Amino acid sequence: MQDIIPSIAPDLSEAREHFPALSQEHLGKPVVFFDNPGGTQVAKQVIDATLEYYLFANANTHGAFATSQRTDLIIHEARLAMADMLNCAPGEIVFGANMTSLTFALSRALGRTFQPGDEIVTTTLDHDANIAPWRAIARDRGLVIRQVDIDPATCTLHMEDLRSKITARTKLVAVGYASNAVGTINDVATIVQLAHAAGALCWIDAVQYAPHGPIDVQSLDCDFLVCSAYKFFGPHLGILYGKQSLLDALAPYKVRPSSDETPDKFETGTQAHELLAGLLGAVDYLAQVGNRYAEALPEVGAAYSGRRRTLKIAMGAILAYERSLSAYLLPSLATLPGVTIYGLTRPQDVRLRVPTVALTMRGHTPRQLAEALAAAGINAWDGNYYAIELMDRLGLEAQGGALRLGLAHYNTTEEIDRCVAVLREVGRA
Numbered sequence: 491m492q493d494i495i496p497s498i499a500p501d502l503s504e505a506r507e508h509f510p511a512l513s514q515e516h517l518g519k520p521v522v523f524f525d526n527p528g529g530t531q532v533a534k535q536v537i538d539a540t541l542e543y544y545l546f547a548n549a550n551t552h553g554a555f556a557t558s559q560r561t562d563l564i565i566h567e568a569r570l571a572m573a574d575m576l577n578c579a580p581g582e583i584v585f586g587a588n589m590t591s592l593t594f595a596l597s598r599a600l601g602r603t604f605q606p607g608d609e610i611v612t613t614t615l616d617h618d619a620n621i622a623p624w625r626a627i628a629r630d631r632g633l634v635i636r637q638v639d640i641d642p643a644t645c646t647l648h649m650e651d652l653r654s655k656i657t658a659r660t661k662l663v664a665v666g667y668a669s670n671a672v673g674t675i676n677d678v679a680t681i682v683q684l685a686h687a688a689g690a691l692c693w694i695d696a697v698q699y700a701p702h703g704p705i706d707v708q709s710l711d712c713d714f715l716v717c718s719a720y721k722f723f724g725p726h727l728g729i730l731y732g733k734q735s736l737l738d739a740l741a742p743y744k745v746r747p748s749s750d751e752t753p754d755k756f757e758t759g760t761q762a763h764e765l766l767a768g769l770l771g772a773v774d775y776l777a778q779v780g781n782r783y784a785e786a787l788p789e790v791g792a793a794y795s796g797r798r799r800t801l802k803i804a805m806g807a808i809l810a811y812e813r814s815l816s817a818y819l820l821p822s823l824a825t826l827p828g829v830t831i832y833g834l835t836r837p838q839d840v841r842l843r844v845p846t847v848a849l850t851m852r853g854h855t856p857r858q859l860a861e862a863l864a865a866a867g868i869n870a871w872d873g874n875y876y877a878i879e880l881m882d883r884l885g886l887e888a889q890g891g892a893l894r895l896g897l898a899h900y901n902t903t904e905e906i907d908r909c910v911a912v913l914r915e916v917g918r919a
């Protein structure tokens with residue numbers, strides 16, 4: 491997919507009009523949202539769809555009356571929408587509170603099928619939500635965790651180490667699609683192949699890739715993939731893809747009213763119906779982006795039809811535009827005195843990363859940098875953002891982690907200029 495992304499970035503500046511929150515001001519200037527890896531702003535369609543749910547559909551499921559039936563329809567449509575986004579069957583989509591809760595639930599169900607001494611592979615590049623649940627089930631079931639190292643110079647996964655950590659006893663490889671701290675995109679297709687060659691399953695945390703590029707679970711052939719709608723312009727909601735046969739075979743912890751059918755058996759309790767309505771709004775927004783670029787980027791959607799095609803085109807346009815943001819941001823930051831950027835920085839490497847950049851500046855803590863940016867109306871995170879193993883490996887954990895600038899497709903080069911100017915000023919102090 492990535493190879494057919496055009497090198498000329500489409501102009502996505504009109505995307506900003508669809509995000510009401512972007513009109514907030516601080517001291518007379520628009521607020522800059524570079525805090526996107528912690529959660530993106532929502533498209534207007536998300537707000538409208540959520541409001542509409544409360545006005546016309548607010549009810550529990552499977553009733554004989556109209557609001558309940560509208561709720562049933564919204565859940566069904568949300569499943570179809572995510573199936574189109576990820577390229578799978580609607581029955582392979584499971585909704586949950588967030589990625590972390592889904593990973594805890596599924597890791598427990600999977601753990602029931604593993605034997606003491608079986609192995610799970612995790613990585614140093616991952617968010618704790620794709621490490622801690624596996625460690626917890628490993629403790630409960632006597633499993634062995636094998637953690638893959640990174641190359642600290644580039645913050646890329648050490649692929650030789652990964653190969654050596656996958657053994658005949660490996661049952662599952664848990665890996666992130668893109669790093670929430672340093673933006674590295676992992677070669678997940680190859681990692682799925684390596685896992686399968688050893689007879690293991692592959693679990694992909696796509697939380698930080700989903701807002702930045704197209705995902706196709708069939709072409710990846712991954713067994714499970716998780717993401718969160720609040721990272722791709724939608725509501726606070728988690729989404730899991732699992733291969734039908736695997737979901738069917740699992741026995742999750744559940745209560746009696748839910749059926750033994752997939753995906754019902756995984757969706758314990760009452761779902762956040764209003765957020766599923768909001769999710770539909772987010773997918774509508776992305777489909778609108780796709781429709782706008784359908785003629786300009788026909789190759790990106792060539793292998794798909796209908797909304798699947800439109801969504802692939804949308805995410806292809808976003809990927810191309812964001813590469814241009816990375817290509818602008820990284821050299822601008824590199825001009826700052828005393829700055830260290832962690833991860834891939836070479837111009838030719840923007841294809842291998844999303845526009846999420848971690849940096850430190852000599853003489854200033856990450857918190858001080860974030861505070862200086864906040865005073866100028868620029869939102870950015872400091873700390874470890876739960877990329878704890880990575881921060882430890884880079885020796886940053888004890889020093890307050892790093893400043894993270896995380897861009898999305900509604901950000902602009904003008905905003906980058908404003909941010910770099912503030913950091914330059916801090917550097918002078």
Ligand SMILES: Cc1ncc(COP(=O)(O)O)c(C=O)c1O
Pocket residue numbers: 527528587588589590591617619620666668669670695697698717718727728
């Ligand atoms: C890469 C990654 N994985 C998992 C999570 C956890 O997601 P959730 O908040 O949906 O549990 C995050 C949250 O920031 C993340 O960045």
